[in-house]
Amino acid sequence: MLQVDLQGGFGEKGRTSVVVSDGNTCVMLDAGIKVGATGDEYYPVLARPIGEIDALFISHAHEDHIGALCHLLRQGYTGPIYMTEETRTEMPATLAQYADPADLADFSPLVEQIRLFRPGEALTVGALSVATGASGHVVGGVWFSVEAAGQRVVYSADIVPESAVFPMQPLPVCDLLILDASYGADPIPGAERAGQIGEWVVGYADGCLLPTPLSGRSLELIAAINVPFAIEAGMREALSAQIHAPDAVHKDRVAILSQRLKSARDWTVDEPLPSCPLLVHDGMGVAGPSRPALEAAEKSGFPILLSGHLPAGSPGARLVDEGKAAWIRMPTHPTLPENIALWEAAGRPRLIGHSCDAAALEALRQHIPALMAGARTGDTHQIDEETTHAHSDFQ
Known part of the structure; x- marks a missing residue:
């Protein structure tokens, strides 16, 4: 038993x-x-x-x-x-x-x-x-x-x-x-949500902030974004390792994701926010580079899109509640x-x-x-x- x-x-x-x-x-x-x-x-x-x-x-x-x-x-x-x-x-x-x-x-x-x-x-x-x-x-x-x-x-x-x-x-x-x-x-298919996120990012292609966990959703977002973008520099090695891990990514996506990552600009927290979409981790603004990035974005009115779970009291949840950030779920x-x-x-x-x-x-x-x-x-x-x-x- x-x-x-x-x-x-x-x-x-x-x-x-x-x-x-x-x-x-x-x-x-x-x-x-x-x-x-x-x-x-x-x-x-x-x-x-x-x-x-x-x-x-x-x-x-x-x-x-x-x-x-x-x-x-x-x-x-x-x-x-x-x-x-x-x-x-x-x-x-x-x-x-x-x-x-x-x-x-x-x-x-x-x-x-x-x-x-x-x-x-x-x-x-x-x-x-x-x-x-x-x-x-x-x-x-x-x-x-x-x-x-x-x-x-x-x-x-x-x-x-x-x-x-x-x-x-x-x-x-x-x-x-x-x-x-x-x-x-929630009945909304992942492909539909991904399309909504892609459209939102196109609307802010000249600059927006996309907080995301380092693993999982980051690659889902990269797959959904079809405009030039930047990443926090410390994410590059980890994302590359994820893409090329044995049998970890759909074979028809490896080359696409690899090329998009290769083309992405590096950004660090001591730089001004870039004039393109920027991926930073973590997804809630609780820790990692996303915390200072969200603070900078809030001060400057830089567009923000959150796309995952936001615990009550987290920086991401506060920004959405105050109308300072958008939220579209990326199904993970x-x-x-x-x-x-x-x-x-x-x-x-x-x-x-x-x-x-x-x-x-x-x-x-x-x-x-x-x-x-x-x-x-x-x-x-x-x-x-x-x-x-x-x-x-x-x-």
Whole structure:
């Protein structure tokens, strides 16, 4: 019998984390932080003593999936940490921005703890078989499938079934699907949103600011922009590595993205804002070069387009609320038709949505009745019982 502990990201966006156990072996899938939260709400709610976790698996290097890694090590986790090569490469920059500085200084992951795998590889921890697959969300990003004694839990992490840039491998049939519900019941296809962003940028081709995460959405934006643009100079090496990582980008997009990146102008934070669209990281204005860039853009009235999740209280959210920035979502998570198709392909299993609030979950349940919209961080789910022991309206 498999047990699933929801440690973060359920009924909320951020601190995404799940534990799956067969009673003898426990694996933790992701360890994120919640941007804008403080104290205990910043980190996952650990469902069991840290010494009971036999292995930690990280899906990708965005802060809401890896930002609590040093915190876990401070709590005493000494086991293996599984991730792809691309996630390992991007990890230091994310931890530098979002880990507690003291934790980062004293409890950075040890080289010998990290175990590398490629998307599509299957791994074994005790009696648990952990399959992986490319997520379509970022280079090196993966979903996880945990199986034992004929039962299977699939945790999608962040996925994009129809990305214009990144391929995604199909999710397997399962008994319980923990699905990326970031967009709730939003039905607008990614291609349509990308077209809207491309048109907006053309209208401000003589200068605008595009804050974006270093991995994932940056390449999606570059694919959508068909005018000369600039990038923060420190992004170039990472973006080039993402484009040319083995099997990480659709083959017909590699040459196009490579040429657009090669033609992009370098910009640094001590320079005036350029007379062309400018990509800077991160996407919320919380950290990285985007924070000073947004400050400069606000002071000068430079056009700003935000294109992803904006936590309450973040600089990006404030600018949108005050009418000083535009917002058009660049889909880097599944839209409604994609999530319905994913659920049906997985055999129409019981479903738990992660990375969205209660209202969005309830809206999604109107389209997928198997969704347990009451699932919340701190709940426990037994697959064979299909009940919770922590939340009365879980189903």
